[in-house]
Structures are given as structure tokens and as C-alpha cells.
Amino acid sequence: MSEPKLQFVDVTAGYGRSMVINNVDLTVPAGEGVALMGHNGAGKTTLLRVAVGLLPVRSGAVLLDGEDVTKLRPHARVRRGLGYVPQGQLSFPQMTTLENLQLVTTDRSRIDGVLDTFPALRELLGRRAGLLSGGQRQQLAIARTLLTEPKLLILDEPTEGIQPNVVAEIESVIAALSGRGDLSVLLVEQHVGFALRSTDSYYVLESGRITSSGVGGPDALDAVRAAMAV
Numbered sequence: 471m472s473e474p475k476l477q478f479v480d481v482t483a484g485y486g487r488s489m490v491i492n493n494v495d496l497t498v499p500a501g502e503g504v505a506l507m508g509h510n511g512a513g514k515t516t517l518l519r520v521a522v523g524l525l526p527v528r529s530g531a532v533l534l535d536g537e538d539v540t541k542l543r544p545h546a547r548v549r550r551g552l553g554y555v556p557q558g559q560l561s562f563p564q565m566t567t568l569e570n571l572q573l574v575t576t577d578r579s580r581i582d583g584v585l586d587t588f589p590a591l592r593e594l595l596g597r598r599a600g601l602l603s604g605g606q607r608q609q610l611a612i613a614r615t616l617l618t619e620p621k622l623l624i625l626d627e628p629t630e631g632i633q634p635n636v637v638a639e640i641e642s643v644i645a646a647l648s649g650r651g652d653l654s655v656l657l658v659e660q661h662v663g664f665a666l667r668s669t670d671s672y673y674v675l676e677s678g679r680i681t682s683s684g685v686g687g688p689d690a691l692d693a694v695r696a697a698m699a700v
């Protein structure tokens with residue numbers, strides 16, 4: 471296994487007095503993809519918010535490249551190579567696809583480089599983001615984050631609200647990113663098969679605790695389904 475890129479060490483966190491995440495240990499190795507699965511309300515988004523620095527820990531630590539970043543604010547973590555794509559395909563609907571990308575950089579060669587991963591978007595550069603489909607908007611959101619040249623990409627349910635026939639498109643994008651080797655990916659995803667196919671290892675979170683983890687691939691499907699059935 472390669473060096474850890476991101477580590478949660480005995481992390482407990484929550485809102486007010488209610489702790490949503492309890493004593494979580496989780497590692498994303500450098501250059502690999504990790505899937506985080508669990509039922510609605512298990513605490514997946516909360517854990518991602520802790521990773522990004524949007525929510526403080528109650529106890530425990532978050533390490534990036536082995537360094538303790540627990541007290542660092544989100545922008546400082548972004549400077550260290552963290553990229554976050556929150557739920558909801560956020561974009562500026564009145565602006566075109568290209569203008570949305572240009573909010574990050576106007577360097578056309580960098581934009582072209584990222585568009586190589588999103589051939590569908592290349593055809594839609596002049597279209598207003600508000601007129602894109604859910605799947606296209608999700609690709610735009612991922613593309614915009616990639617323009618910041620992250621070393622760790624954190625994705626929160628990229629297929630949420632997307633037509634089933636477009637889920638495969640998102641899957642191939644994420645599998646390509648996860649397989650790149652120079653990018654680590656932490657993916658929260660409800661589609662278990664998709665999540666396991668496009669990453670190297672998995673964790674199952676239930677009621678704020680990790681209940682199962684292991685290497686991904688087709689053999690893991692039964693283990694994850696069993697862990698989630700409890």
C-alpha cells in the first residue's frame with residue numbers, strides 16, 4: 471500500500487451536543503480511490519465536511535500527507551491539494567459551461583487538459599449551465615474542481631438526482647480519475663457496484679461508526695451488502 475494521503479484518526483464529530491461520527495479511523499492511500507458507503511443519515515457527508523475543514527472535530531485528528539491539518543481552515547487545506555465536490559452539482563446557472571470553468575482559470579490549455587476527461591462537456595462550452603442535464607452539471611462541477619489541480623479529490627454522491635442511464639457516464643469519469651495514479655479519491659456513493667468498481671478499497675459507515683472495510687472489486691459486493699443490511 472502507498473503512503474497515506476488522507477487519514478482520519480479516531481475522529482469524533484457532530485453538531486451541537488449530538489455526535490454524528492464516532493471514533494472513525496479511515497485512510498485514503500496516495501494515488502488510490504476509496505469508497506465510503508452507508509445508509510442515508512449514517513454520517514457520510516458529515517465525515518467529508520470534517521475532512522474539508524467545514525466542521526471541527528470533537529476529538530481525534532485529520533492528517534493530510536502525514537501532517538496534522540485538524541486545525542486548518544478549508545482554504546488552507548485546498549492550498550495543500552484538497553479538492554471538494556459537494557452534493558448538488560453546484561454551478562452558476564446563468565453562466566455558460568466555459569464561463570463556469572473560467573471562474574477557476576482562464577488558461578485555455580489547462581481547461582482543455584481537464585476537458586479531455588469530459589468529452590461531453592467539450593460540446594457544451596457555450597451552453598448556459600442552467601440548461602445542462604443533471605449528469606452534465608455534475609461533470610462540470612467535477613471539472614471545475616479538477617482545474618484547481620487537487621491531489622486529493624473528495625466527491626459527495628456524484629450520482630445523486632441523476633438519471634440512471636447517465637450514471638455509467640459519471641462512473642467512467644470517476645474510474646478514470648481514480649485510476650490516474652497521481653490523484654487520490656474519496657468517494658461517497660449510494661450505488662454500491664459503481665463505488666466498488668471505480669475505487670480500490672471501501673469503508674461502510676453506519677450510525678457514525680465504521681462497521682466494515684476492505685479491498686474493493688466484485689468480491690467485496692457481498693460483504694458490503696451484508697454490512698449494509700444490518
Ligand SMILES: Nc1ncnc2c1ncn2[C@@H]1O[C@H](COP(=O)(O)OP(=O)(O)OP(=O)(O)O)[C@@H](O)[C@H]1O
Pocket residue numbers: 485490508509510511512513514515516517
Ligand atoms: N447541520 C446539521 N445540524 C444538525 N444535524 C445535522 C446537520 N447536518 C446533518 N445532520 C445530522 O447528522 C446525521 C448525519 O447526516 P449526514 O448528512 O452526514 O449523513 P449522510 O450519511 O451523508 O446521509 P445522506 O446519504 O442522506 O446524504 C443525520 O442525522 C443528520 O440529520
